[in-house]
Amino acid sequence: MQVQGTDSLVGKCDKYSSPLDCAVKTIKSEGLKGIFRGGTATLLRESVGNMIFFSTYEYTRYYMYMQVNSASSVYSHLPNILIDAGIGTITGGLGGVAYWSVVLPFDVAKTVIR
Numbered sequence: 001m002q003v004q005g006t007d008s009l010v011g012k013c014d015k016y017s018s019p020l021d022c023a024v025k026t027i028k029s030e031g032l033k034g035i036f037r038g039g040t041a042t043l044l045r046e047s048v049g050n051m052i053f054f055s056t057y058e059y060t061r062y063y064m065y066m067q068v069n070s071a072s073s074v075y076s077h078l079p080n081i082l083i084d085a086g087i088g089t090i091t092g093g094l095g096g097v098a099y100w101s102v103v104l105p106f107d108v109a110k111t112v113i114r
Contacts, residue, residue: 041110049103057095061087 016022026034064087 038110041106045103045106045110048106049099052102053095053099056098057091060094061091064091 016025023035030037068083068087
């Protein structure tokens with residue numbers, strides 16, 4: 001469903017009208033196994049992506065807390081919850097950028113392969 005109508009081989013007409021229609025037609029043509037097509041590629045993509053995300057997140061979080069603690073007199077006027085929220089936001093964002101930088105080529109290939 002993700003790529004229907006965007007390929008010259010499929011044409012501009014929609015092959016499926018809804019997710020349920022897609023599931024029913026897939027089961028009829030390929031059996032129950034067809035529902036799980038691409039599952040291995042998705043598992044590989046998510047495994048690598050989550051490894052990158054959490055490694056980046058934890059490392060940058062540790063590094064930023066180390067920097068804040070070494071300069072604690074500079075940040076002493078800020079409440080701890082504000083520091084925690086800022087570090088969490090920045091490290092989560094950096095983890096997300098690292099995740100998608102690594103995963104996007106796999107995701108595109110998986111979508112094209114269908």
